[in-house]
Amino acid sequence: MKINIHEMIKRPLKYVVIAAMYKDEWLMVKHRDRTTYEIPGGHIETGETPLQAAERELYEETGALSFELIAVGDYSVERDDACNYGRLFYAKIDEMGPLPESEIIDVKTIQPEFKWTYEKIQPILLQYVKNHLAIREIELRDDQELYDLFHHLDQETKFMMYEKNERQTTVEQVRHRIEMIQKTGVMYVVDDNELGGFIMMNRGSCNRIRHVGYIVIGMKMSLAGQKFGTLLFNRIFNYAKLNHLHRLELTVMTHNLSGVSLYKKMGFQIEGIKKDAMLIDGEYIDEYHMSKLIEVESE
Ligand SMILES: CC(C)(COP(=O)(O)OP(=O)(O)OC[C@H]1O[C@@H](n2cnc3c(N)ncnc32)[C@H](O)[C@@H]1OP(=O)(O)O)[C@@H](O)C(=O)NCCC(=O)NCCS
DSSP states (O other), X not given: OEEEEEOOOSOOOOEEEEEEEETTEEEEEEETTOSXXXXXXXXXXXXXXXXXHHHHHHHHHHOEEEEEEEEEEEEEEEETXXXXXXXXXXXXXXXXXXXXXXXXXXXXXXXXXXXXXXTTTHHHHHHHHHHHHTEEEOOGGGHHHHHHHHHHHHHHXXXXXXXXTTOOOOHHHHHHHHHHHHHHEEEEEEEXXXXXXXXXXXXXXXXXXTTEEEEEEEEOGGGTTSSHHHHHHHHHHHHHHHTTOOEEEEEEETTOHHHHHHHHHTTOEEEEEEEEEEEETTEEEEEEEEEEEOOOOOO
């Protein structure tokens, strides 16, 4: 069995799952026929949008009356030959009412001794949502930490632009860069007690290229493989849809297999090869030029 998280695009979705938080605690629910607990959720009914299904399920299964719902991504569960998709939401509940009549008979905040109903699926989905919550837009106060992150990445990876100790930028210049990106695009960071990764997108400045966004991503090795890359791209795609960016571009060294694999998975296509685009340790390295077109969709 393989669980995965994806971009939210139009595809047949069967389920919604809502990681729901009330007063800083995650809520779990108990079905009347089970002894185990699970994250609220259920089937999308005919004629419902995923958002409507999530609103209905959250109310029916927890009694939540007032809440904010955010779509985090589409997840898939692959078993043998079948692959089912659902949409994963985060809910911040402000007001709870009595539990309505349904197959759910108990709602509790998560406890370490709980047995999960779908123990191979739901803890992973909850972790995706926690990781999603660790992602936020860059702020000016992040100047020193972003400076530290850039320097950390210069030391750690040869897949980015700067060589070790080559970067001469000051914290003041990083602060200026944050100001610029806030004007000309967007930058999201992984704030896991300290900044651990970023994705930034600059939009074209002239009218004829204002629909184009150029993306750079970087992540500390200690955070790799935890779906932060996927979640950062999902944020960028949402931003692009809301801000009418139609074409997204990036470049990647052809031997950066994890990078190429992530970008392909996120829907980027190779448009061409920039021959000998970089000189690393005395060797010329090719880069792929990759792009993805974004369609504005309605729910
Ligand atoms: C490349 C990078 C952004 C990936 O981010 P990540 O958070 O590790 O990626 P995710 O956990 O979201 O994984 C998503 C996909 O990326 C690919 N991927 C991630 N780690 C991989 C690895 N070690 N080997 C192969 N593919 C990998 C896979 O396709 C994966 O999908 P899967 O889990 O279904 O196999 C990150 O490793 C990184 O910042 N590396 C160093 C700097 C860098 O290369 N920057 C890009 C310069 S262009």
